[in-house]
Every structure is written in structure tokens, then in C-alpha cells.
Amino acid sequence: MSKIGIHFSGAARHDGFKDYLKQAADAGSPFAAVFSVDQNIVPDVLAVSPKTFTVFRHQMPHKDGARDDAVLGQGEPYAVGVGWFSQAAKTFVKNPGFSAYCCTNELNPNNPAHHKWAAAYWLGMMNAATDAGYTIVWGNFSAGCPNLFDWAAYYGDCLRFAAQHGHILGLHEYGLDRGAMRNAAPHLTLRYYDAYLAIVAAGLPCPQIIISECAPGSNVDKDLRSLLLDLEWYDAALMNDSAAGAPIIGAYLYQWGGDEAKPFADAMPVITAHVIGHPDNEPEPEIKTLTVTIHKQYVDELKEWAAIRGGTVTA
Numbered sequence: 001m002s003k004i005g006i007h008f009s010g011a012a013r014h015d016g017f018k019d020y021l022k023q024a025a026d027a028g029s030p031f032a033a034v035f036s037v038d039q040n041i042v043p044d045v046l047a048v049s050p051k052t053f054t055v056f057r058h059q060m061p062h063k064d065g066a067r068d069d070a071v072l073g074q075g076e077p078y079a080v081g082v083g084w085f086s087q088a089a090k091t092f093v094k095n096p097g098f099s100a101y102c103c104t105n106e107l108n109p110n111n112p113a114h115h116k117w118a119a120a121y122w123l124g125m126m127n128a129a130t131d132a133g134y135t136i137v138w139g140n141f142s143a144g145c146p147n148l149f150d151w152a153a154y155y156g157d158c159l160r161f162a163a164q165h166g167h168i169l170g171l172h173e174y175g176l177d178r179g180a181m182r183n184a185a186p187h188l189t190l191r192y193y194d195a196y197l198a199i200v201a202a203g204l205p206c207p208q209i210i211i212s213e214c215a216p217g218s219n220v221d222k223d224l225r226s227l228l229l230d231l232e233w234y235d236a237a238l239m240n241d242s243a244a245g246a247p248i249i250g251a252y253l254y255q256w257g258g259d260e261a262k263p264f265a266d267a268m269p270v271i272t273a274h275v276i277g278h279p280d281n282e283p284e285p286e287i288k289t290l291t292v293t294i295h296k297q298y299v300d301e302l303k304e305w306a307a308i309r310g311g312t313v314t315a
Contacts, residue, residue, distance in 0.1 A: 001029065001032065001239070001278065001279065002029060002031075002032060002235055002239070002274070002275045002277075002278035002279075003032045003033075003235055003238035003239055003242065003248055003249075003250045003251055004031065004032060004231060004234075004235050004238075004250070004251060004253065004271065004274065004275050005031055005032045005033030005034055005035065005052070005053070005250040005251060005252040005253065006031060006033075006034050006035070006252060006253055006255075006256055006271075007035045007037075007212070007213055007252040007253060007254045007255040007256065007257070008034055008035065008036045008037070008039060008041060008255070008256050008257060009036070009037040009038075009039070009255050009256070009257025009258055010037065010038065010039065010257050010258060014256060014257075014261065014265070015265040015268075016265070016268065017041070017044065017256070018044045018047070018048055020268050020271075020272045021034075021044070021045060021048050021049040021052065022048035022049065023272055023276065024049065024272055024275045024276050025048055025049040025050075025051070025052075026048075027276040027279065028279045029275055029276045029277070029278060029279035030049045030051045030052050030275075031049060031052050031275055032052065032053060032249065032250030032251075032275075033052060033053040033054070033055070033210065033249060033250030033251075033252055034052055034053075034054050034055075034252070035054075035055045035057065035102075035210075035212055035213075035252040036054065036055065036056050036057070036098075037057050037058075037059060037257065038056075038057070038058055038059055038091075040056070040094075040095045041054070042054055042056075042095070042096075042097040042098055043097075046097065053099045053100075053210075053249050053250060054097075054098045054099045054100075055098060055099065055100045055101065055102055055137055055210070055212070056092065056095050056098040056100075056101050056102070057101070057102035057103065057105065057137070057212075058088045058091045058092065058101075058102070058103050059105075060084070060087060060088060060103065068104075068105040068106065069084075069103075069104050069105055069106070069107050070084045070104075070107075070121065072107055072108075072109060072114055072117065072118065073113070073114055073117050077116075077117045077118070077119075077120035077121040077124065078120045078121070078123060078124035079124060080121055080124065081120070081121040081122060081123065081124025081125035081126075081127075081128065082124040082125065082127065082128040084103060084104075084121075084125060085103060085124075085125045085128040085129055085132075085136070086128060087103075088101070088103035089128075089129075089132055089134070092134065099135070100134075100135040100136060100137055100168055101129070101134050101135070101136050101137070102136060102137040102138075102140065102170065102212070103125070103136070104122070104125065104137075104138060104139070104140055104170075105140045106140055106141070106142045106172070107121075107140075107141075108141065108142050108145055109146070110145075110146075112154075115146070115150055115153070115154035115155075116154060118154075119154050119155050119157060119158050122138040122139065122158050123157055123158055123161060125138060126138055126158070126161050126162060126165065126167045127161070129167065130165045130167075135166050135167060135168065136167050136168070137167070137168045137169075137170040137210060137212060138158065138162065138167055138168070138169065138170065139158075139169050139170045139171065140170035140171070140172065140212050140213075141170070141171055141172060142172050143172050143173050143174040143176060143184075143188045143189075143191075144187055144188050144191065148194055148195060148198040149198070151195065151198050151199050151202060151204070152198070152199075152202035152204065156202070156204055159199060159204045159205060159206065159207060160204065160205060162207035163205035163206065163207040164205075166207075166208075167207060168207060168208045168209065168210055168249065169206075169207050169208070169209045169210075170209075170210055170211075170212040171191070171192050171195065171209060171210075171211055171212070172211070172212060172213040172214065173188060173189045173190070173191060173192065173211050173213075173214045173251070174188060174189070174213070174214060174215055174216075174217065174218055174254075175188065175189065175215070175216045175217050175218075175230075176188055176217065176218060177217075179216060179217055180216045180217075180221070180226055180229070180230050181214065181215070181216050181230045181233070181234050182229065182230055182233045182234070189214070189234065190234075190237055192209055192211060192241075192246070192248070193237070193241050193246055195209075196209065196241075196246045196247075206246075206247055207247065208247045208248075208249055209246070209247055209248050209249065210248075210249045210250055210251070210252070211238075211248075211250070211251035211252060212252055213252060213254045213255070214234070214251045214252065214253060214254060215253055215254040215255075216230050218254075219254055219255065219260045219263070219264075220253055220254065220255075220260065220263060220264050220267050220271075221267075222263050222266075222267075224266075224267060224270045227267055227270060227271075228270055228274060231270075231271065231274045232274065234251065235251075235274070235278060238250075238251055239278070253271065256268075299313070
């Protein structure tokens, strides 16, 4: 099943959003996920694509007008995390029905003191969410962050708590100045798998992971042929890594919203066609090729047995 999803945010137009979801779901290949910023799209999603995993993120304004997260390093972190979640939950309760919720984004600690502060902050946030009955997405690290050794050095308690209580680790992956996502591996894209391996190698449990933002460059590519190549490349890795054990829910293409709404709407036919081409529970082929080792005296008998069942034996 395709792991591709949509990052959905404020915009003047969202041409055919529900129709595209329905096309994919009706084809037996629903979009894996939709990540919504302050828009209650659950009724639309549940009406046509109930298997799609949905996340609601609330952006809370600071007094200075900045948005997205608490101020890194200010205040007692655990208490700040509890308070930040509690404030966001006043909006969460007005937007029920999402699979998970989120109130943190690209906090980006980059030194030991800030990593320790962020870990305590997210632990407080997750504890408060657990007590309130919410599944939340924590982290939402920028592309290329954090360094792989930081998982074991600073985030062991967060990973253990998230895995135990069902909270989800958010990561971002972009092509940035390298353009296509396929040009930015493994340091900016496909990094999720190295993070998973680093976590497991440290003897830590890995919670479920979402790539809560991803795109060529910094937004979906206007070059639709290149975008399709990226989708095929990235989705193949996501599906293969998921089958190999990495707990990937989905990857959310950035973004249908803001100034990017028009180019994203233009790209949706290509994105939807890709998702439809990778259906849920693809049927196994009627005929399978097997390798069998038997004594030579039974070869003719096996050929006869296979022939009456529509098969062949090559000896």
C-alpha cells in the first residue's frame, strides 16, 4: 500500500480535495494520511476514505506574534510541555475524530542543553496527552535533524514513553537546495530509516513514525514528471522499509495550502494516480514461481501433478 499522504493547510482554494480522496479510496488504494493544520477535514475524510490516518496540528500564537511552538530553553521544560499541550487541547476538543493531534513543530534543539530541555518538554507534553486520552505527534524535527547519535544520548525516555503509550514521532524530509528528494538521500531524505536503525541499535523501542512534511525542494515540484519520479522512488523506499519492520504510518507531501495551494492542486492528478497505482492489499498473482529440490526419480511425477493444476516444471 502506498505510504503517500497530503499536508493540508489554510488556503483560498482546495480544488477537489474530497474528490481526489474518494478516487483513491474507491480504487482500493486510499491515501495513507492527511495532516491538517487548524482545519477540521475529518468529516470529508471519513465520508470517502475512512482508512486514511489523520492528524490535526494546532498553531498557537505567542505574545510576540510568532507561531508553532514553545520557546526553546525558556522555563522548566516538563511543566512547559504540560502547559503547552493543555492550551492546545482547548482547540483539539473542538475538532474531534482525528487519529492523532499535534502542537509542536521544528523546535530544533542543536546543543546538549537544548536537547535535554526539548526531551523533558516533549515528555511532559506526552504525559499530559496520555492523561487526557490523546495520541499526539511529538518532535517534528526539521530535515536532517537531529544527529543520529542524539537519539540515544538525549531521547531515550521520550522514545520509551511514546512506544509504550502510542504517541508518534514526527520527522521532516525535504530536497531543499538539492531539488528532487531522490537527490537528497540519505542526509535529508530517507533519513527516517537511519533514525530507526540508530534507535533500535541503541536498544531503544521505536514508536510509530510519520514523515509529517516532505517535498522536493521546499514544496511540491511544479515539474510533474520529476515529481512522479520522486513519488515512485520515495514511496518504494517507504513501502519496502515498512515491510522490513520500520513502523512508518505515512509521509505527508507539503503542502496543499497557503501560497502553495495552486501548484499543489495542479499536481494532485499526478499524486492521486500514483497512489491509485499502489493499492492496499494487492492480490497475489494466480501463478507463483517456486524453487523445489527433489530426487530425480520424482521429476516426471511432479511434472504431471503440476500440469493438471495449470503449472509447469522446469528440470
